[in-house]
Amino acid sequence: MTAPAAPALLDQDGLNALVAALVAQGRTVIGPTVRDGAIVLAELTSADALPYGWGVELDAGRYRLAPREDGAAFAHSAGPQSWKSYLHPSREQLWSADRTPEGPVSFTPQEPEVPSYAFLGVRPCDLRAIAIQDRVLTGGRYADDGYGRRRCKALLIAVECTEPGATCFCVSTGGGPAADPGYDLALTEIVDENGHRFLARVGSDEGAELLDRIPHRTADPVTQGTADAAVDAARDRMGRSLPPVDLHTLMGASLTAERWDDVAARCLTCGNCTMVCPTCFCTTTEEVTDLTGDHTERWQRWDSCFDLDFSRLHGGPVRSSARSRYRQWLTHKLSTWYDQFGTSGCVGCGRCITWCPAGIDITEEVAALDAEQAQHAEHADLGTETD
Numbered sequence: 317m318t319a320p321a322a323p324a325l326l327d328q329d330g331l332n333a334l335v336a337a338l339v340a341q342g343r344t345v346i347g348p349t350v351r352d353g354a355i356v357l358a359e360l361t362s363a364d365a366l367p368y369g370w371g372v373e374l375d376a377g378r379y380r381l382a383p384r385e386d387g388a389a390f391a392h393s394a395g396p397q398s399w400k401s402y403l404h405p406s407r408e409q410l411w412s413a414d415r416t417p418e419g420p421v422s423f424t425p426q427e428p429e430v431p432s433y434a435f436l437g438v439r440p441c442d443l444r445a446i447a448i449q450d451r452v453l454t455g456g457r458y459a460d461d462g463y464g465r466r467r468c469k470a471l472l473i474a475v476e477c478t479e480p481g482a483t484c485f486c487v488s489t490g491g492g493p494a495a496d497p498g499y500d501l502a503l504t505e506i507v508d509e510n511g512h513r514f515l516a517r518v519g520s521d522e523g524a525e526l527l528d529r530i531p532h533r534t535a536d537p538v539t540q541g542t543a544d545a546a547v548d549a550a551r552d553r554m555g556r557s558l559p560p561v562d563l564h565t566l567m568g569a570s571l572t573a574e575r576w577d578d579v580a581a582r583c584l585t586c587g588n589c590t591m592v593c594p595t596c597f598c599t600t601t602e603e604v605t606d607l608t609g610d611h612t613e614r615w616q617r618w619d620s621c622f623d624l625d626f627s628r629l630h631g632g633p634v635r636s637s638a639r640s641r642y643r644q645w646l647t648h649k650l651s652t653w654y655d656q657f658g659t660s661g662c663v664g665c666g667r668c669i670t671w672c673p674a675g676i677d678i679t680e681e682v683a684a685l686d687a688e689q690a691q692h693a694e695h696a697d698l699g700t701e702t703d
């Protein structure tokens with residue numbers, strides 16, 4: 317990439333022009349909009365569809381839209397979907413096969429033309445989640461062709477976070493409300509007495525070219541300071557946090573913890589947490605035949621480690637209890653993910669807390685496991701002293 321340009325400033329006309337320029341390029345623009353009582357991701361044909369004037373109120377097992385007076389478009393935290401719905405869709409046909417009386421079975425791979433996505437409003441936590449899925453699904457043993465084809469054509473426009481939700485905890489996972497590299501363009505929304513505007517930072521040549529096409533001006537130092545202060549303030553307003561401990565060690569030491577029984581008594585094993593998680597990537601495949609048996613299709617679909625069939629081997633599932641399935645999910649996410657991929661599998665987006673029908677809170681569960689370990693260590697020390 318050429319040297320990054322100085323931050324630019326867009327007004328609302330600039331944001332409208334940004335979406336129009338992306339549409340004119342033939343891109344499928346995906347961004348947040350209000351639908352069915354939530355802020356969801358959907359195709360946008362103009363910036364008018366952004367959720368101006370809407371925020372969200374979140375808690376464990378609770379999500380509500382909340383009107384805002386400032387008219388901000390991006391003053392909401394993670395919604396029920398993540399970008400994996402587009403890059404790694406929940407169902408995808410892999411191939412079909414046909415049998416005719418005249419000849420052998422013919423196989424037809426499904427490699428449809430993929431859209432050139434432009435994702436508008438990628439939160440910094442979700443930017444990190446995309447980087448994690450890139451590592452898992454575009455290289456190594458688990459490369460997924462469909463993901464790779466969609467990902468290499470996707471343009472990422474991040475929006476830094478200035479309104480963290482009550483279930484957000486990205487900072488305690490090593491991230492933050494500021495966008496890490498990996499974006500093409502990063503916006504910071506500012507709404508104050510000087511108006512509604514967006515500080516824009518360029519992250520790639522494609523981002524620079526896009527910015528050149530739309531009306532903007534160079535950002536003055538005062539506005540840059542205002543944007544940085546808003547992001548800094550968000551860092552201190554996270555709704556939740558993970559305990560500041562070595563999670564890899566804690567989870568490894570907690571395999572027989574009593575807390576797993578406690579969480580298993582509440583967990584419905586519905587798998588919602590894995591469906592909404594932006595880093596969960598597991599899939600299974602299934603064959604579907606027509607009534608004649610002459611046509612069959614192989615489909616890939618999301619799977620969940622909460623599903624009994626997920627660990628089914630000869631004779632039955634390896635993880636038959638809710639205890640073992642929740643433990644598997646949390647231990648993989650926070651510990652063995654490091655062994656496989658060199659990072660945590662959690663970016664602190666809070667979706668699994670918000671969308672858990674039982675209100676199970678990953679930060680609360682980790683804190684309880686940590687407290688249980690501390691108690692064991694204390695008892696062990698007392699035992700040593702008594703000896």
Ligand code: SF4
Pocket residue numbers: 582583584585586587588589590622671672673674675676
């Ligand atoms: S933790 Fe919550 S969302 Fe996840 S499987 Fe259990 S009940 Fe469902």
Ligand code: SF4
Pocket residue numbers: 589592593594595596649661662663664665666667668669678
């Ligand atoms: S585990 Fe929960 S908080 Fe962490 S990335 Fe997944 S959904 Fe977000």
